Amino acid sequence: MELSKEQLVWMYERMQVIRVFENRVKVEFGKGKIPGFVHLYAGEEAIAVGICTNLTDADYMTSTHRGHGHCIAKGVDPRGMMAELFGRATGTCKGKGGSMHIADMDKGMLGANGIVGGGPPLACGSGLTAKTNKTDQVTICFFGDGASEQGTLHESLNLAAIWKLPIVFVAENNGYAESTPAHYHCSVENIADRAAAYNMPGLSVDGNDIFAVEEAAQQAIARARAGQGPTLLECKTYRFFGHFEGDQQTYKIPGETEKYQNEKDPITLFKDNVLSRNLVTAAELNAIEEQVNAQIEAAVQFAEDSPFPEVEETFTDVYVNY
Amino acid sequence: MELSKEQLVWMYERMQVIRVFENRVKVEFGKGKIPGFVHLYAGEEAIAVGICTNLTDADYMTSTHRGHGHCIAKGVDPRGMMAELFGRATGTCKGKGGSMHIADMDKGMLGANGIVGGGPPLACGSGLTAKTNKTDQVTICFFGDGASEQGTLHESLNLAAIWKLPIVFVAENNGYAESTPAHYHCSVENIADRAAAYNMPGLSVDGNDIFAVEEAAQQAIARARAGQGPTLLECKTYRFFGHFEGDQQTYKIPGETEKYQNEKDPITLFKDNVLSRNLVTAAELNAIEEQVNAQIEAAVQFAEDSPFPEVEETFTDVYVNY
Amino acid sequence: MAERQLNFNEALNEAMRQEMQRDPKVILLGEDVAGGADVEHLDGDDAWGGVLGVTKGLVKEFGRERVLDTPISESGFIGAAVGAAVTGLRPIAEMMFVGFMGVCFDQILNQGAKLRYMFGGKAQVPLVIRTIYGGGFRAAAQHSQVLYSLFTHIPGVKTVVPSTPYDAKGLLISSIRDNDLVIFFEDITLGAMKGPVPEEPYEIPFGQADIKREGSDLTIVAIGKMVHHALLAAEELQKQGKSAEIIDPRTLSPFDEETVLKSVEKTGRLVIVDESHPRCNMATDIAATVADKGFDFLNAPIKTVSSPHTPVPFSPTLEDHYLPNATKVTAAALALF
Amino acid sequence: MAERQLNFNEALNEAMRQEMQRDPKVILLGEDVAGGADVEHLDGDDAWGGVLGVTKGLVKEFGRERVLDTPISESGFIGAAVGAAVTGLRPIAEMMFVGFMGVCFDQILNQGAKLRYMFGGKAQVPLVIRTIYGGGFRAAAQHSQVLYSLFTHIPGVKTVVPSTPYDAKGLLISSIRDNDLVIFFEDITLGAMKGPVPEEPYEIPFGQADIKREGSDLTIVAIGKMVHHALLAAEELQKQGKSAEIIDPRTLSPFDEETVLKSVEKTGRLVIVDESHPRCNMATDIAATVADKGFDFLNAPIKTVSSPHTPVPFSPTLEDHYLPNATKVTAAALALF
Ligand SMILES: Cc1ncc(C[n+]2csc(CCOP(=O)(O)OP(=O)(O)O)c2C)c(N)n1
Ligand SMILES: Cc1ncc(C[n+]2csc(CCOP(=O)(O)OP(=O)(O)O)c2C)c(N)n1
């Protein structure tokens, strides 16, 4: 199905928001404004955005420790996200969760997750809710190549398969789990090859090509909505930065990052594609870029200006009542 | 490779020991002589014995809650086993473990296991020891069809594959996990089909045909000893009794058990085969049967006559020193 | 007219049936909670109804869409129960034996228990995990564990341990209606124990201990099955002229400190009976509370009766020696005078 | 001459290096304990040496056959470490953060901790699991946990929590030479803390508390990093004329009751500082022991200073409010006079 201009504009805008957000987080983290751990999504934007192109707020998503991009693609407000990273009361989670735990129920975003492999079982749960309530809500379950060796994924794939749950399992294979290459930790070349072990469709696509991602996702999502069960979709990609801020990245092949940045940047690829096909004008894209820069600038301002939570907040939100 | 007469005799004797042992355990349990839970192996003898035909005491084995047959095939003394089931001080584990925890380090038997899926990670450990010490010891990892949905198995298969550990993973697919059929809980028809997800050889054989099991095992074991890594071997079988003693088995198709007992009894199949090929005489087999009956009778006597452990034993063997 | 008698398992079954009738959002999932999934000749009916038959008949009434047999994938289905709860269902998940919790511990510790807090209160987890606990069944080290102390340690989890059929029904109904993650502990040996249980649904509030016996000379706090050992001990103590007050906390998290402190203020003596291993367990938790807030009431040391710091042995002679019993409770109590 | 100074991480690194030199059966495995597995240009050298660099350089000296990077399969490799220990190796497994233990909890609870007992003493499990614990790193709820109370509850497990570089080296060497399953807790914020550490290998016996400061008016038992808060509090208390004795148990299981009881006999007052959540934790464990065996020594209630019954919050203002500190310890101590 052809993408509408509206969709193309949305895609570019979302990818830009993620990229500019992450670049700025890197800067603010360097300045000491953002405490704790941050795992940046820069370079992988095409996956989250391509997948979310065909979702609504009613659809669910489970995420990972590298979740900023997933949140933004699902429609979570970058202002609240930046404030959350800054540990402020105005953050998406009142400053209680931080980078690894951003969630927004109104957007169906069931949370980033500090536990590798923590998400897939939860995805089976939102899938079960949709199935039980007989709605057409889909759940997207993001996980990395490293997470694919976690037992929870195996259990979730089998459970989703036998219960025909409306889930799209999206393997974001960026080639590394921390400093460990996928060709070491994974016994198969393509994570999608494991779909056969659960009798579900498996597909491996170029995760830096948003059109390839969107097309594959569209089919998997349609399949899920139609009650035909889950799909395992692998998106091969690459992270432009370290595993987390501070990572020296000595495990990367010299020049590897530059190569990806120059030849496989998902945003550049998209831009070249739509301009060459005259689907969007350069002026329109520039306008988006300026608007996005202003938006993220405002988000940082908002975070900076926001108060830290009151200490009483330490004790709330543990239970509904106790 | 042709099986020697000595091997054939050993096979028959081991299968008989398991069968008579289990039938007697059923009786003694009914009499209230054996406390707790017992899971009987009757009907699956060809797997444990076929696999162990090519092992020595130096090789390792991890087992399951249905472990009596595995123990006997690996050479654990039925007297100590029966005493263990009776909770006596002379038991294999001094009466501290019981049916689900029989282990015998001298035989490389690393323990039955009350945790479904508990064994595969341990098998990776003994495999790692053999690899690190550069010995040719093999580890056999038994697990059921139900255990194949456990995350620990997935993690262990991948770990064994990338480290090329000398392990043979043996799926004992008896069609049920408690009262739940494999065609419900498992998303693929053959558990062996999952081997491809770890880039290891996978094979599915008739687990009631000891010759098929032995042949497949022989190759897998040779491969492991040669340092070529793990194999996933599925043996399709059927349990003659309930999941545990007391199970009403209403989930079984009426006549199903009888059909297997009449047409697929691994001991009968073996007997018919060797007799028709004139490899062993009926007289020789009868002699074995009588000797085995006497052996198990003696084992029960031994258990009956053995004392219960001294209460001080409650507090020993928790730590080496504390 | 005589009150209706039900056994422990019947009371639990009725609680679930009534709540599933009341609220279509309540579903049940676990290994063989029905049993015989996809077995044609059963025609949808159950084969087991749970390993001890506690959920028998529920699939017949509510169907396989609300009573789901699961594969042996505890992280998968316990996590699914958490995810389902967060998105609007009210699952009752059965984790057959508490000793198996290790295979899905993360989904409780880091997901179910923490989501609400990490998300700034934007999520809730109305989930009940039912599980069998305790010794005496000759089930050996892995199948005889207690472990409620581990879960009581975890913020975000509520822990419930009933000792009678009456409490079992009321506390399970309260657990199902509660909007937080509740772990509900069912003693493996009490299933057939009978007691009066009202027909209509009723709730027992969390954090309210029940005084199972009034007394004046010493306070015995006992958990789950230990309540019955304590009641026997109280008989013996009475013969020896000591009047024991027996307190059953019923819920460990939240815990009713007030009732315990008031009793100790009256009696000046405290014995705590907890089937757990002795280190960092519920008995030490209660002892620490009283040694702080009730110190001035105490006329004697605080005694705890727990299992020893060893796994549960299989052999009956050893397990009997291992477990707390009325004799051990009586001895601990008499040591205070 | 001045004693050699090492920081906490250097002390741990040296302990492992010296033990691996001494005994070829000692191996190391975990996620990125070397890092860069199969990365050609690294030529076998490490990329990380552990997430905090504690194992840096070990792969260069001992090679990839003894320093193994693992996939993110904690049940798989922790279970493998148990199986390897049972069959003759002496593995040191790194479980990056203690908060991740939930994903492999069964392999510790039901396998590593129970095998020896269930097998009637025929097996031993010489395994050390190193793990990072504690708050203050702004790492939020899942990455800031303490949890040693959970493992102290489990028979078959030994728990070790060093507070200084000297103790870190000696206790880690003892853990590696020990024939039981040891879980070794490393505070996330102490890595760069310097202190005197002898060059040669040395052991610190388990179950021997260390009196970090002598005092006469009250006893403060503090665990891990809390020892340093307690020492600061002691300074303040001294100014107010109260002499505090600071006891560092160093190992929680086994636990040195004797040293604590002797101190309380002398001081008559006890404060316990434990960074854990408050329910069923180490502080309650110690309080219960003293409320029983040391009751007659006590002149005041036993006070505990722990974190609240909530997950660890991310925001610095909240986490600072959440964690125990010297001010809280001082206040608890003064409340006893
Ligand atoms: C259960 C668990 N184990 C280990 C970690 C530490 N850890 C955080 S991210 C990560 C690597 C994840 O790799 P991958 O799944 O490929 O995701 P990526 O970081 O590449 O996006 C690890 C090991 C964790 N957070 N949780
Ligand atoms: C972790 C765990 N979950 C559940 C159980 C309860 N249980 C014991 S045996 C069993 C069925 C196992 O089925 P399968 O693996 O096919 O082995 P089989 O009994 O058929 O030999 C179950 C669910 C357990 N012991 N451990």
Ligand SMILES: [Mg+2]
């Ligand atoms: Mg990755």
Ligand SMILES: [Mg+2]
């Ligand atoms: Mg089976």
